[in-house]
Amino acid sequence: MSLGGKRLGKSGLRDRRARQAELERKGKELEAESIEHVETQLAAFKDELAKFASAHKKRINSDPAFRHRFQQMTTAVGVDPLLSSKGFWGKLLGVGDFYFELGVQILDVCISTRPVNGGIMDAKECLDRIQRARTSVSRGAAAAASGRAASRALVSLDDVERAVAQLGALGSGIAIQRVTRPGKAPVAIIVSVPRELSADTATAVAVMGESSGRCTAASLASAAGWTADRAASALAALASDGMVWVDQPSAGAPCEYWLPAGALDA
Amino acid sequence: MAAPAAERLPAIYQFPPFFTLQTNDALRAKQLGEWRNIIVQWHEARKEATMHVADWPLWENKDIGRRMSAEGIAAVMRFVKEGGNCEWVDAAKTTARIFYKTPSQWAAAVHEYVDGAGLAGTMCIVYDLISGDTTTDAPFYGLDAATMIRALDVLEAEGKAEVFRQEALDETGVKFKPRS
Numbered sequence: 260m261s262l263g264g265k266r267l268g269k270s271g272l273r274d275r276r277a278r279q280a281e282l283e284r285k286g287k288e289l290e291a292e293s294i295e296h297v298e299t300q301l302a303a304f305k306d307e308l309a310k311f312a313s314a315h316k317k318r319i320n321s322d323p324a325f326r327h328r329f330q331q332m333t334t335a336v337g338v339d340p341l342l343s344s345k346g347f348w349g350k351l352l353g354v355g356d357f358y359f360e361l362g363v364q365i366l367d368v369c370i371s372t373r374p375v376n377g378g379i380m381d382a383k384e385c386l387d388r389i390q391r392a393r394t395s396v397s398r399g400a401a402a403a404a405s406g407r408a409a410s411r412a413l414v415s416l417d418d419v420e421r422a423v424a425q426l427g428a429l430g431s432g433i434a435i436q437r438v439t440r441p442g443k444a445p446v447a448i449i450v451s452v453p454r455e456l457s458a459d460t461a462t463a464v465a466v467m468g469e470s471s472g473r474c475t476a477a478s479l480a481s482a483a484g485w486t487a488d489r490a491a492s493a494l495a496a497l498a499s500d501g502m503v504w505v506d507q508p509s510a511g512a513p514c515e516y517w518l519p520a521g522a523l524d525a
Numbered sequence: 526m527a528a529p530a531a532e533r534l535p536a537i538y539q540f541p542p543f544f545t546l547q548t549n550d551a552l553r554a555k556q557l558g559e560w561r562n563i564i565v566q567w568h569e570a571r572k573e574a575t576m577h578v579a580d581w582p583l584w585e586n587k588d589i590g591r592r593m594s595a596e597g598i599a600a601v602m603r604f605v606k607e608g609g610n611c612e613w614v615d616a617a618k619t620t621a622r623i624f625y626k627t628p629s630q631w632a633a634a635v636h637e638y639v640d641g642a643g644l645a646g647t648m649c650i651v652y653d654l655i656s657g658d659t660t661t662d663a664p665f666y667g668l669d670a671a672t673m674i675r676a677l678d679v680l681e682a683e684g685k686a687e688v689f690r691q692e693a694l695d696e697t698g699v700k701f702k703p704r705s
Contacts, residue, residue, distance in 0.1 A: 501549035504542030508591065517542050 308333070320357060323415030330421075361414060361422040364389050369433065369451040379464075379502055379518055382435065382447040386419050416447065423449055436468055448518070452502070459485075459493040460502075464518070467503070472518040534583075535559060544591035546600055557604040564601070565610055569625035574669040576611070576621045578602060624672060631665060631676035636685055636701075638663050645703040651677075652695040670694035 318325045368388050369380055393414070420435050427434050433451040450464065466482045467474045474482070480490035494516045497503045506515040537543050537559050547553040563583060568576065578598065585592040593601070602621065605611045609627040614620040626634065635654075639645055642660075654660055655668050665673065677699050680686040689698035 499549060501552045504540070504547060504552060505545055506542035506591075507545045507594075508541070510594070514545075515541070517540070519540075 321413050323413055323418060326357075327415070327417055358418070358422045358425050361389070361418060362426045364392065365419060365422055365449070366426065366433065366451070368392075369449060373451070378450060378452040380449045380451070382416060382419050382423075382449050385449055386414060386416055389414060389419075419449075420447060436464060452500075457493075457496070459489065460497050463490070463493045463497060463516075464502075467516065467518050473506075473515050475513050475515050477513065534563060538563065538583075538586060539589055541589055541591050544586065544593050544597065546594065546597040553600075557601055560601040561605045561608060561610060564605060565623065565625045568623040572667050574622055574624075574672050575614070576623050578619060578621060622671060624675075628672070628675040628679050631668070631672065632679035632683070634664050635673075635676055636680060638665070639701045640704065645701045648698055648700050650695070651697045651699065654699075670697070 312319065312329070315325070315329070319329055320326075365385060368385050369378065372380060372388075390413075423433055423435050433449065436448050436450050437446070448468070462483050463474070463479055466479050470478065470482070474494075476487055476491040476494055479485070479494065480487045483490065485493075494503070494514075498505050498516060502518075503516040504519055506517055508515065537556075543556060543559070547556050564576070564581075567583060568574065584598060602611070602618070605623075606613070606621075609624065609629075611621040611623045614622055624631070638660075651670050651673050654663070655666060655670060655673050660666055665676075671694060674688070674694060674697055677686055677688050677697070680699075680701075681688045685702055687700045687702070689700075691697050
């Protein structure tokens with residue numbers, strides 16, 4: 260009672276359903292297998308990374324170049340043990356606090372030198388101060404811990420920039436700004452101000468950064484495409500907050516405004 | 526007067542705005558403090574006590590083409606005087622006596638030296654203290670007589686010495702009282 264070889268009716272329908280179910284089951288099986296496979300791979304990788312990190316924990320904390328490479332490697336695969344102190348990495352390695360501690364120290368330096376530099380500071384100088392503070396603390400520390408403490412004193416400029424970027428993400432009003440000057444290597448400065456820079460003053464700082472750390476109202480106006488009045492009032496605001504120094508080359512000459520970065524050994 | 530070879534000026538001396546009196550309070554305080562240090566150290570390095578204000582060479586930095594304005598100079602000198610590091614010699618304020626130590630700091634140094642050297646109770650002449658044969662190791666050796674007398678005045682006011690004024694400053698006598 261077959262018609263054209265194809266089974267019709269109830270039994271045929273049942274068969275097709277069964278086949279479909281079978282296919283679905285097989286599909287799920289495969290999916291589960293590959294998820295399991297990826298999971299084992301991930302676990303193995305995490306294991307290896309953990310082994311590596313805890314084996315080199317000392318070097319990660321003490322050697323800036325090594326830390327930088329480790330950072331590059333781990334961010335490339337989407338984890339960042341040095342930035343996250345919560346959970347797994349922090350507990351396992353105790354390295355997650357590195358940038359947190361550094362960030363707190365940077366804020367401390369920026370705030371304590373603000374009366375002198377108006378919240379604008381050479382990142383290199385900030386680094387020097389932190390370096391000094393860390394070494395003197397480790398000198399004072401108990402003899403047993405002194406070796407470890409001294410090795411922790413090593414911080415690089417790259418670390419400072421990374422820590423500032425992390426702080427900046429918290430909206431704490433701190434950021435890195437690059438200053439280029441002719442004939443000199445570019446300087447990274449840390450801008451930390453008690454309040455937000457207005458858009459105009461921030462632009463003024465950026466323009467000064469691009470032109471040897473200084474400008475006049477006229478040069479700012481032409482660089483930013485502003486009227487002279489707008490440029491003058493942005494610069495006057497920076498000057499009255501003590502964030503830039505005023506230079507009048509000679510009586511009657513137009514004032515030049517200077518970022519203090521690098522000029523002051525506070 | 527040749528500059529001592531080891532003289533080092535702070536980096537801010539090469540910063541053009543350093544030569545314009547700042548209007549922001551915090552910056553001006555920083556600026557005046559740096560100028561005071563430069564003035565005091567310059568005079569100390571030369572053991573020079575007299576400053577002819579208008580002729581002081583460091584008001585001008587030829588390397589960066591900047592010169593402190595008269596208004597700026599007046600503000601610096603006012604600040605130095607308020608800190609006890611100088612006094613005016615003349616009413617017109619053209620010449621200042623620089624105390625690279627303040628008179629009371631010199632007084633403390635003299636008092637300490639006198640104690641250590643066992644000079645208490647004896648009579649000394651200012652000349653012997655500042656250029657004699659027996660005090661060459663004293664921190665105040667080579668000091669000018671006028672500054673030394675200002676220090677002795679402080680000791681006298683504190684009841685630690687008795688000063689016998691003479692026509693010539695050098696010959697001023699002093700009797701240090703034994704520590705009671």
